Amino acid sequence: MEQKALNRYESTWKRFVKELETDSKTTLRAVCKAMHTDYKLMKKWSCGSGCSVLKAKAAHCRQIPEDAPSSAFAVLVPKDNPPVHRESFLAGISITFNSGTTINIKQADADSIIRLVSIYERKDGEPCTMFNP
Template identity: 40%
Template sequence: MSRRGYSVKQAKADVVRDYYGGVEPSQPTTSSPSFTQIAPAMLSEEEFSLAGITITFNSGTTISVKRATPGGVIKMLRDYERTEGDPCIL
């Protein structure tokens, strides 16, 4: 994957970004209108139904996922298809 511009580091960053994607501003604790605190909205444990999986692509690249949402894994597979040009069959 890294030969085509999509590294494992980038894939991990994408999964983390997707996990914290539901960022919601919290109510400010001070009366200052110029500062808004942003707190990530955590997903429920049911969303983490994939743990300890290994994905091997047609090119021979193997990725081990410790813990991810199904949507995050699907997004990673779509990004792989886009960068590698090879379809991934789920």
């Protein structure tokens, strides 16, 4: 690979990492577009160079401030019109994501739980474990 292309990929990667510090939702594709770098070739270069988007996001996006509380609770208000299918309701659900976040759900329908997990996994980028004791 020619030196000019290597320099472009390196500078694109550095910009991606720098933008992660201020915007955790930054994507490598968006940075490639802004810097006029071919995304497919950038992915190939990053794999060969040992650069990982998931690792970069984990290193830059999960930094918790020292003064942040060790746990947080949020109360989710149920919908006014629960689903008609009572057989799809689950109770006593505990979901633990690889980031360490645990969500305990007293009762919810299966579709809502699936949507919740899908939304969180898009943010987190890692799979989770779910069990019903």
